[in-house]
Amino acid sequence: MENMDSTVLATSLPAIAVDLHQDPIALKLALTSYLLSLAIFIPASGWAADRFGARTVFRSAIVVFTLGSILCGLSSTLPGFVAARMFQGAGGAMMVPVGRLVLFRSVPRDELVQALAYLTIPALLGPILGPPLGGFITTYAHWRWIFWINVPIGLLGVVLATLYIPNIREKTVWPLDILGFILSGVGLSALMFGLTVAGRGFLSPLVTLGLVLGGGVTIAVYVWHAGRAPYPIIDLKLLKVATFRGSVLGGYLFRLGIGALPFLLPLLLQLGLGMTPFQSGCLTFASAAGAMLMKTTAQTILRRFGFRTVLVTNALISSVFLLLYGTFTSTTPLALMFGLLLAGGFFRSLEFTGINAIAYADIDNPTMSRATSFASVAQQLSLSSGVAVGAAVIEFSRVAHGDSVLRVQDFGAAFTVVGLISAVSALVFLRLPRDAGASLTGRPRYDASASATSSADAPEAVPLKPVART
Template sequence: MKETLPPATPTPGSPPAGTAPVEPPPPLIALRPLLWLVAAGVFMQMLDSTIVNTALPSMARDLNQSPLKMQAVVVAYSLTVAMLIPASGWLADRFGTRRLFILAIAVFTLGSLACALAQTLPQLVASRVLQGVGGAMLLPIGRLAVLRAVPRKDFLAAMSFVTVPGLIGPLIGPTLGGWLAEVASWHWIFLINLPLGVLGTLAALRWMPDLRGPQMRFDAWGYVLLAFGMVAISLSLDSLSEQDARRGFMLVLLVFGLAGLVAYWLHAARAPRPLFSLALFKVPSFSIGLLGNLFSRMGSSGMPFLIPLMLQVALGYSPMNAGLMMIPAALAGMGSKRIVVPLVHRLGYRKVLVGNTILVGLAMASFAFISPEWPLWLHLIQFACFGAVNSLQFTAMNTLALRDLDGDLASSGNSLLSMTMMLAMSIGVAVAGSLLGVFGNEALHPLRDQALGAFRWTFVCVGLITMASAAIFAQLPPTRRIPPASVKRADAA
């Protein structure tokens, strides 16, 4: 016999009789498996963005290539990620976060296996493109799942938890890549992703929710114009060091890429639902933050490619020691994030970004003075100083770009900023490699002192490129100085 319960006594704030109670959002602790899953995806993506750099000379020797030619391995991955980020949100709404996240892990894992099996440079580059297809969806889809599943009051804590692995990846990536290349082979840089991919797929099948947003029409024509412009510009800059007939073709491709971006701008002004609304650029802080981000990173994004290459080719470091030299920069970068908020509160974005942009450029150019005779402690100080100002620059630029965006513009602006960052990384490595090719006469000289000369001039040039972006940040309005007491209250909040 079914037991019946007496009617419950209404309590203040309870829903009226006859209505279904509103189900409260799950507590943050119940969503912890999802956060761990997304954090693992962030770690895989960030680790793979940095682990390759210290192994490039080993790859070059095994594939019978000049170390200079290996820049395509980095450019292919970052450019693919930049190209697919704008489509990730629409794909998640169309197919669901669960299905797309699992597909992203599977494609990333298959791309990693293809990289390990590559026998030639074109095969390796093609495999990196496949790997980038998966990597492009891991971070945006994971962030979107957290945004839709986590209650608003817990969102900041959840995102802080998820982004911590993004800091750990660059910290251990260069050293791990150098160690694997030295004690085993560069193939293991990609093979270690296979067990991670299998575990990630099983975890996603269990814990990734199937969340979908409202179905919106995708701006396919705008996407084609934007993607073509990004790819054409990056590929043309990547080949400017060539001295044969292809150089003329690449200059034509550069013009077509610029025309593609202009065509997208005109298209977005007329389209009812463009890929990225031009209303974003009516927000001055976003416009300046985005453009400053692009041009500043065009210089600084080449440094993770140039430094390990210089240490091994010009200074004779082993792959593992070259990776260890990057740790002070990563640690100093993590430490400098703690002073960004009080510094901006005291001085304002304009003074901080103009001054720090110049410091970043000078720190980059200072690598032109590096010498094999330098003691180790001087190398460590130089790396730490560069890491500190470079990290401060990234944090301040990103915060400036997103601080005044609300509603739909916040999501669109975040996607556009993420795409711009990856595009700048691709262009930065392409520019650095092209400059190195120009100063090194297409291939690095066999004598270390001659190779070091090519690196020195390249560091000066990329430093000047970064310093030029200070003129963009100078367009910010001056900020009134905030009293120290107010800074303390703001930090406490």
């Protein structure tokens, strides 16, 4: 439901903009406000699951998400729509991380990659069905129905969670870092909202600058606080673990580029190439179809080549596909577009599986909830940043050619920038230990005594006790 909602919305953004009398680029607020809400509330998801039980939190999150969907469907102004999306995001913030946490605590370490792949296969039904469904509803009915279809799915989700999700909780729960929760929430939301509205005229330049600077200062204060708090809500000490650090930092750069894709691609196809929402949706679902094809092969590929090799090589391949999307024009054959989207989805999904799994290769169970929250915050921030960067490049390009009309060239510039940013993530993954993630795939660990290694390859000593490898 959560995955389908975002892809359905992306396909319908141009139509929503017309109905709400807004510039289509202004509707980036509908995407970033949701992602910002995730970034604010996700840090508390691990603590809430430990304190109240995974099933209790998971069911409550589904209810909040469903109510938020109803409010989105009833919205008639941009501020009301953005507020409803933020409320919806509060539910989404607890759904995905808590569900993932249940998996991490239930599956043996050496089966984690395959379990993540199987977990994602049904979740990918959302992105596969979302674009054509959203395009069909928007073209032949009304965009509000894309939110109201979440109601029966949400009710079914509550029933299934009650029957099948165990109420896992920790016996000893670390205290909630209330000051850290406030500092991280205020800092992240102010910074990202300021960057999102910059140059759009929603707020005065002075207020926008105040949001950006205030958010940056608040985040700096949080970093100071996290270094002194015994149980910070976003535990920066986890970055001392080489595999977790590589996943978070490299994943942030990679996802920043990929995060712009759901925003840029439907706008390019509909506003740049003149497709209907239904035609656009029937093309963009190819990425999710490619992702589903990959899931059955992820374990084999990672075992054969290792995490570091796959993450470095695949980051570059995926970035090339982003650059190619920026070359789409009205003369590009539809079959070629579909093939590139399908293949790009395959490689991006392999990268996501590797990034998500390697984060927890050396994290022990007592720390798992904090690691899950931290990684989820970084993931949502990167996606929000991707939308902001993509929109900013389009705005700069429009200003450069001196009018407000969106041109195909504007999207080409945006895809080029985000593609290059994603490619930089390969430099981060290159610094992973040579045997990073060996416990997840059963590959033999690298023997440092057999040959000299560089400081970039040497496994880093960490203060956290690693889980015993099987």
